Amino acid sequence: MPSFVGYMRRIRRHLRRGADKLDAxxxxxxxxxxxxxxxxxxxxCFTNLYFGLQTGWISMMSLQSALIGFLLSRFFPVPISPQENVVLQTVAVATGTMPLAAGFVGILPALGLLDEERDGTPPLNLSWIAAVGWSCAVAYFGVFLSPPLRKQVIIEEELAFPSGTATAQLISVLHRIPPPETSTKRRRGYRQLDTEETIDEEPVIEASAETAETPIEVEDTEIATQEGWDALIWSFSASGVMTLAAYFFPVVFSIPLFGNALAKEWLWTFTPxxxxxxxxxIMGFPTTLSMSLGMLVGWGILSPIATHAGWAQGPVGDMATGARGWILWVSLAIMCADSLVSLLPVVWEVLYLKLWLGGAKTDDGTEQDHEGKESETEDRLVPMRWVTWGLGASVVLGTVLVWLVFGNEGIKPWATLLGFVMGGVLSIFGVRALGETDLNPVSGLGKISQLFFAWIQPGNIVANIIAGGVAEAGAQQAGDLMQDLKTGxxxxxxxxxxxxxxxxGSTLSIIVTTTAYTLYNRAYQIPGPSFPAPTAYVWLGLARLLRDGQLPEHCGEFMMGFAALFAAVAALKAYSVRRGARFAKWIPSGVAFAIGFLNTPSFSLARLIGGIIEHVYYTRLGRDRGGIRLIIIASGFVLGEGVVSIISLVLRTFGVGVASCWGCGHGMCGGCPA
Incomplete structure (x- = not known):
């Protein structure tokens, strides 16, 4: 603590605008x-937990955090500096993404789905203190892993990290400072962010999403003050009022599209x-279009085929015997194929170009000179001794805590330790993929870890899920924090x-996330009608498949076919991105396509409307003239429902039910009897 307090006293310094020297x-x-x-x-954190349990979607919201932080600073006697805003959004991202990093939207619900007869172990529902212990076990590894990765991928290789660059551009606009210099960054596959649109970060299962297309007109600063604050308030309020209305009148968020009969049998409803x-x-039209295409194929074609052919004999919405559980496997195959193929170029660079050839080379084959690229002084960098001790302590502490929480029957300490090691290796691949494509393929990385642990500890489903979660947590957290470090x-x-x-941020979020999840778990059934937690079924389903090798009838053929198709699509997309092709973002994203399978049509349709609004708005006005007003409104919409859902949680906890179930004859309204 003395060094931290001393640093707090020393670190009040800033950069002279447009200069390379520090201004204290x-x-x-x-x-x-x-x-x-x-x-x-x-x-x-509350917002991400709420939406993560509903759809598996988590958003970094770094750009939105910087924007909201700037708006809040208008109430300060002295406005915050650009560097303060960077620290602000870094803290916000670290706090807000813990529901994903600690597995509250996937790992913990999956453990709660265990069946003693089928899996050999009863459901594992962690107490509040046990969930805190688990969170502490995985909360810090990625943080201490970030400084050495920063030196490699940001300083030496100068990877793009489009979302982090977009946030830096927005901060420069809001604070009226010269825009960050990005056009001088040259390496194979890098696209000039100041002359071309960047690729939106894709909606990965249990991954963060951030828009990378940031308008950079200086006039937007005026919009982002009074007009921006007004837009944020009314959009937040409108979303909050609609959320409360849907709580008391559930049909508001469960409108049957083609009548009650079709909605009840095939789950085709609309959530406005x-x-x-x-x-x-925020996601953008290309990503929402991929998701909606997946929705049409999964719920409009494959679901009826599986049901009428008798391959899925249970109710359509049943994740075990119904069509929803059947198309889950096809979704899993698509995600794995897309993520793994996207990783291949990164693995090639790391294993061959870096390790085998002994270093990065320029296009003419000469070694790159990394000397003197670090512009920060030693007192502003994280000392390597902190990194060494921090990594060691986080691994040892994490291994001990996991053992205390789950015991030897859950996972052996050596397997947990191996999970941390694998998490460090996978982080290298994930961070590099994120830096070049704005996509952190954590869904694929998680599946790789599950495959590995199915080999070294076969038959243990609990160990497979936990060790996979440990490995994925490090890769996910390191990737999210690297975007922030690029902004900085x-x-x-x-x-x-x-x-x-x-x-x-990570420390506080342990308490906030655990408490919020505990409250949701007491008030609602998780997974359940209100919070289906689709990614939990992905984790558990793959663990069972690796143990038993059993698939639903005729599911394997469709899995292989769609995996081959989207492996080719992913290869084409990766090649196009590296070549800087403008059409690359219109090539369907396999992971987004797969999410359309996991979520019922109601969620994908609403997101498609948002994507269309984004496309039409910026097409008509242009990205420069369009400004950041639409981003402000979208941020208010997202935060409004997420925050007001806390009120709904309190009402449910105290037994306050719905006011009317009128219109809920299809049986898909949360809070109303089916």
Missing amino acids: SQPEFTLRSVLSGLLIGCLL SLSYIGQGI HLVRASPRAQFFGQLI
């Missing part, structure tokens, strides 16, 4: 930036949620300040 007259790591980041992060429309705006590098914020912000 401006603040950077301050109490107000940390507290504001924690406030925004807590709201994001402003938050999902806002997510669609471009705006010249202190990496050490961001490191402290990450630690603070």
